[in-house]
Amino acid sequence: MRSFDFAPLYRASIGFDQIADLLDRVSAHEGGQSSYPPYNIEKTGEDGYRISIAAAGFSEADLEIEVKEKTLNVSAHKPKAEDNKTYLHRGIATRAFERQFHLADHVRAVGASYEDGMLHIDLIREVPEALKPRRIQIQSKSPLQVEASPA
Incomplete structure (x- = not known):
């Protein structure tokens, strides 16, 4: 059985832990499945x-x-x-x-x-649609900043 080191993948990305599971599953069935x-x-x-x-x-x-x-x-x-x-x-x-x-x-x-x-x-x-790429508009003022009202 092969052993893979996924440490470099985990250092630079998030949410790819399923790849390790998939590769383990594939390598476990490599010789066992009939053609x-x-x-x-x-x-x-x-x-x-x-x-x-x-x-x-x-x-x-x-x-x-x-x-x-x-x-x-x-x-x-x-x-x-x-x-x-x-x-x-x-x-x-x-x-x-x-x-x-x-x-x-x-x-x-x-x-x-x-x-x-x-x-x-x-x-x-x-x-x-929620997972497709979308553009984010850049505004001159951050919408999170609260504008001070004149006194």
């Missing part, structure tokens, strides 16, 4: 993202998408069926899976679609 099923994460616009998961062999009813506490959970469970087929080679995996994606602040899932064995989940980052 099944394969997936892509793409940037579709300035504030848009799309996660595409290869889910061949599953129907829409077998797939479940849930967002809980800034975590996007995608899972698939195929009901056991009586399969009397004899396979000479079985290369299409249809085993159950669960995949988690940690979402940044103000990122939310806006839709999902399933087409040609690919599950697409669209996400968007919506920064609230």
Whole structure:
């Protein structure tokens, strides 16, 4: 496991302590998470993202998408069926899976679609107006100074 020293970050910035938690969580899961099923994460616009998961062999009813506490959970469970087929080679995996994606602040899932064995989940980052940059006007007198009234 890797160890990171965040002391320089803490000396020069405020409110970035969540980064340390995120890096610890990622490094803890580095070797433990399966590569099944394969997936892509793409940037579709300035504030848009799309996660595409290869889910061949599953129907829409077998797939479940849930967002809980800034975590996007995608899972698939195929009901056991009586399969009397004899396979000479079985290369299409249809085993159950669960995949988690940690979402940044103000990122939310806006839709999902399933087409040609690919599950697409669209996400968007919506920064609230209160957090967007704004200009502060400079005045010649400070509004906090109390003007003395003439006697």
